[in-house]
Amino acid sequence: MITVDAGVEAYLDTTRDQRLESYLELLRIPSISALSEQAPDMHRAARWIADEMTRIGLEHAEVALTAGHPIVYGDYLHAPDAPTILVYCHYDVQPVDPIELWETAPFDPFVKDGRMVGRGSADDKGQLHMHLKAAEAMLATRGTLPLNLRYVFEGEEESTSAHLPGWLTDNRDRLGADAVVISDTGFFEGNIPAITTSLRGMLYTQIDVTGAPIDLHSGSFGGAVQNPANALARIITELKANDGTVRVPGFYDDVIPPTRQERFEISCLPFDEAAYQEIVGVPALVPGEPGFTLLECSAIRPTLDVNGIWGGFTGEGSKTIIPAHAHAKVSCRLVPDQDGEKLFIAFRDYVLSVAPKGVTVEVQNLGTAKPLRTDINNPVSKAAARALKATFGQDPVFIRSGGSIPVAPMFETLLGLPVVMLGFTNPDDNAHAPNETMVLLNYETGIRTITRLWDDLGTMSPLEARMGGTTA
Amino acid sequence: MITVDAGVEAYLDTTRDQRLESYLELLRIPSISALSEQAPDMHRAARWIADEMTRIGLEHAEVALTAGHPIVYGDYLHAPDAPTILVYCHYDVQPVDPIELWETAPFDPFVKDGRMVGRGSADDKGQLHMHLKAAEAMLATRGTLPLNLRYVFEGEEESTSAHLPGWLTDNRDRLGADAVVISDTGFFEGNIPAITTSLRGMLYTQIDVTGAPIDLHSGSFGGAVQNPANALARIITELKANDGTVRVPGFYDDVIPPTRQERFEISCLPFDEAAYQEIVGVPALVPGEPGFTLLECSAIRPTLDVNGIWGGFTGEGSKTIIPAHAHAKVSCRLVPDQDGEKLFIAFRDYVLSVAPKGVTVEVQNLGTAKPLRTDINNPVSKAAARALKATFGQDPVFIRSGGSIPVAPMFETLLGLPVVMLGFTNPDDNAHAPNETMVLLNYETGIRTITRLWDDLGTMSPLEARMGGTTA
Numbered sequence: 001m002i003t004v005d006a007g008v009e010a011y012l013d014t015t016r017d018q019r020l021e022s023y024l025e026l027l028r029i030p031s032i033s034a035l036s037e038q039a040p041d042m043h044r045a046a047r048w049i050a051d052e053m054t055r056i057g058l059e060h061a062e063v064a065l066t067a068g069h070p071i072v073y074g075d076y077l078h079a080p081d082a083p084t085i086l087v088y089c090h091y092d093v094q095p096v097d098p099i100e101l102w103e104t105a106p107f108d109p110f111v112k113d114g115r116m117v118g119r120g121s122a123d124d125k126g127q128l129h130m131h132l133k134a135a136e137a138m139l140a141t142r143g144t145l146p147l148n149l150r151y152v153f154e155g156e157e158e159s160t161s162a163h164l165p166g167w168l169t170d171n172r173d174r175l176g177a178d179a180v181v182i183s184d185t186g187f188f189e190g191n192i193p194a195i196t197t198s199l200r201g202m203l204y205t206q207i208d209v210t211g212a213p214i215d216l217h218s219g220s221f222g223g224a225v226q227n228p229a230n231a232l233a234r235i236i237t238e239l240k241a242n243d244g245t246v247r248v249p250g251f252y253d254d255v256i257p258p259t260r261q262e263r264f265e266i267s268c269l270p271f272d273e274a275a276y277q278e279i280v281g282v283p284a285l286v287p288g289e290p291g292f293t294l295l296e297c298s299a300i301r302p303t304l305d306v307n308g309i310w311g312g313f314t315g316e317g318s319k320t321i322i323p324a325h326a327h328a329k330v331s332c333r334l335v336p337d338q339d340g341e342k343l344f345i346a347f348r349d350y351v352l353s354v355a356p357k358g359v360t361v362e363v364q365n366l367g368t369a370k371p372l373r374t375d376i377n378n379p380v381s382k383a384a385a386r387a388l389k390a391t392f393g394q395d396p397v398f399i400r401s402g403g404s405i406p407v408a409p410m411f412e413t414l415l416g417l418p419v420v421m422l423g424f425t426n427p428d429d430n431a432h433a434p435n436e437t438m439v440l441l442n443y444e445t446g447i448r449t450i451t452r453l454w455d456d457l458g459t460m461s462p463l464e465a466r467m468g469g470t471t472a
Numbered sequence: 473m474i475t476v477d478a479g480v481e482a483y484l485d486t487t488r489d490q491r492l493e494s495y496l497e498l499l500r501i502p503s504i505s506a507l508s509e510q511a512p513d514m515h516r517a518a519r520w521i522a523d524e525m526t527r528i529g530l531e532h533a534e535v536a537l538t539a540g541h542p543i544v545y546g547d548y549l550h551a552p553d554a555p556t557i558l559v560y561c562h563y564d565v566q567p568v569d570p571i572e573l574w575e576t577a578p579f580d581p582f583v584k585d586g587r588m589v590g591r592g593s594a595d596d597k598g599q600l601h602m603h604l605k606a607a608e609a610m611l612a613t614r615g616t617l618p619l620n621l622r623y624v625f626e627g628e629e630e631s632t633s634a635h636l637p638g639w640l641t642d643n644r645d646r647l648g649a650d651a652v653v654i655s656d657t658g659f660f661e662g663n664i665p666a667i668t669t670s671l672r673g674m675l676y677t678q679i680d681v682t683g684a685p686i687d688l689h690s691g692s693f694g695g696a697v698q699n700p701a702n703a704l705a706r707i708i709t710e711l712k713a714n715d716g717t718v719r720v721p722g723f724y725d726d727v728i729p730p731t732r733q734e735r736f737e738i739s740c741l742p743f744d745e746a747a748y749q750e751i752v753g754v755p756a757l758v759p760g761e762p763g764f765t766l767l768e769c770s771a772i773r774p775t776l777d778v779n780g781i782w783g784g785f786t787g788e789g790s791k792t793i794i795p796a797h798a799h800a801k802v803s804c805r806l807v808p809d810q811d812g813e814k815l816f817i818a819f820r821d822y823v824l825s826v827a828p829k830g831v832t833v834e835v836q837n838l839g840t841a842k843p844l845r846t847d848i849n850n851p852v853s854k855a856a857a858r859a860l861k862a863t864f865g866q867d868p869v870f871i872r873s874g875g876s877i878p879v880a881p882m883f884e885t886l887l888g889l890p891v892v893m894l895g896f897t898n899p900d901d902n903a904h905a906p907n908e909t910m911v912l913l914n915y916e917t918g919i920r921t922i923t924r925l926w927d928d929l930g931t932m933s934p935l936e937a938r939m940g941g942t943t944a
Binding site: 227229309310367431 | 704831
């Protein structure tokens, strides 16, 4: 069994302060991909990462421009007999709204109670940084890496990865690898090490309901016109039955029902529903569909949620108007083999069919992502499990995530590569929420996990990494 | 028949420019009562009006402080044999949201195409200003007024008149009068002179739906928790049946059904539904309830409308969250004899009863107002009709307004005075909406109407003004 290299460990021990300082520096760049005014910060973050790659000894570091935000590429290709792994993380982060719920400034990160606090600390700059620091430690102590690595760090993951597929296709020839390791997932409830074996896909829409060109006096016009906000509420209500079932025709047609084995495996996960409810802080947990458990509903069944809703007067006090328009962002999490583009048509047609009279309704497709299932018997996945056990001291659980990584299925479809999702964030990381955190024990130990994984894979031939074979 | 006094007419003709300048000056003060940060502007507006009263020769001008915004009082009491009229207008205005739909700054008023454009130009600073200018013209040309006037100008009409009832009660002894003239209504469709004979009441609420303490990642938690925005949409949908009927139990119990005569009178109004739809700019008109005409639904039937809705991510692009909370402002227009306070209890209980599991729901009462019906055979009402005909050249129509003036019924209940609603705004004034306007022909002619009305009432004894009698 390969343990963490003593030299690497000593290096990591003595450089902890500099490493945290560098982590803080990266988090201070407000790289919110959804907001067009942040474009200069996106470039700044990309440049910072590329410079860091060069500094630690990676090669061909490049800020690759796209029609959207840049992609950062870098590699190390000096282990001709060893496998090549493509590492994917993303340097863009979620918007910070509702900003008033942050206890501190989102881009003024700091350490508190063993956690790094700040937007991106977990999702996903923290994990990107772990990969840089793992490579740095190995290169600094040995001058070489035991395998070949290609890093692809995206800047549009949080805004549905509009430009990465094109870039992957254009650069297919120079992206040869044996597998992809994605570090953008996390541990199971209770902070138990985990490898994620499936992701949900996504359909993200916006519904726009318009009545009169301007807000109307609710006294003069109340009773004479349809109210766009009431109409929007009715449309949203029609989207789901009282029991949570999505009512869009054909929504479940392509869902592959879970096998008995899959349901059994999920039921074996050490899940404490009461503790979970306590952490989430809701009056009651509400499984999304009848006939499925909570874990099934939140990971292997599709969902439909309003992500935001707005219209009319939202200020202090009262204003007696009929809003001119009302809007909602509505997204679905999809499971194999649902197709977002196909479902968008069904969704749009259904919304228009249930729209009340007297308003104009439009439905926009703001982005889709395909669902993904991975193979836990893949040699890289097995090596990742060994690395987690060797560093965190316990076998990982295999979990199915409710989240989406738009690009993850594309590595399979566009590059033909198996995907392993090895992520390190704590389940209570507040990803996408105010006061995002990363448990520093996960961060520090996870860096060791990565070096351990590289050393393990470095003992294999490319063929063994692809097909299985001797393992240490 | 009493016509407009030639001296008054000459004075008004020669002072038109100064009058417009003064009108603009009053509109420039952003007296939004709903916003606490505007309190200094409320005082500034009140002071401006009181100073103007003193300047033109009214007496006892006073900025009366309350626990909310001040009330401006002033009087002229030197016609011992003539009636006393209490004039009510308000100097507060609606908020300006959505500010982005204003073509110009709301408080930078200007004249365009024969209209004054700016917040408050119609509702209600414009009409308040007409009363000041009518009194000014009479006092400047004669040194006296033909009757006694008490002006009560409120600063909280647009935020449910929290403090005026108390002030009226406290000052009942010095508010003796024979009738109240309220100028806060307008003309009928097509800009036909009108006297308003009923107002709807109001119940204004806010529904607050809370799930988790923070926004949740919709991938990790979608399918495991109730979504507050979906829950809010369902609650709103449950408030009304598909045909528009309000489903709150007991909502219609106290509604006095319109008589056959009332429905006949409404059906005789010169209402062009196609032209109305064109002006409002909606894809279709939607009567609020089955079995009633559009004019009935918008004036003599109660309504329920969402005035504003908000929650979650409302920015550019996509953010995949389950909102921590979602909110709606929901108000009802009420008709005799519905009682807002009583209905609030029913409304709140019903909302809580239809709230989905897994969220916490609270319902706030943000204010109520009683509905009002007036008597068109009142001598002051008849005199107002004569004054309109004499100045606008046509008989007014008697209309029932869908709007609310919270204090209007209180003049009856607290002071025992009959109310006459003589208002001058054009129906397309955009009151409560962006780009509010007042047709200057209505403004200028209406000032003449007021002077004509005062001269007419000045020929009556107080008893005649109350009970009817000789009319010119």
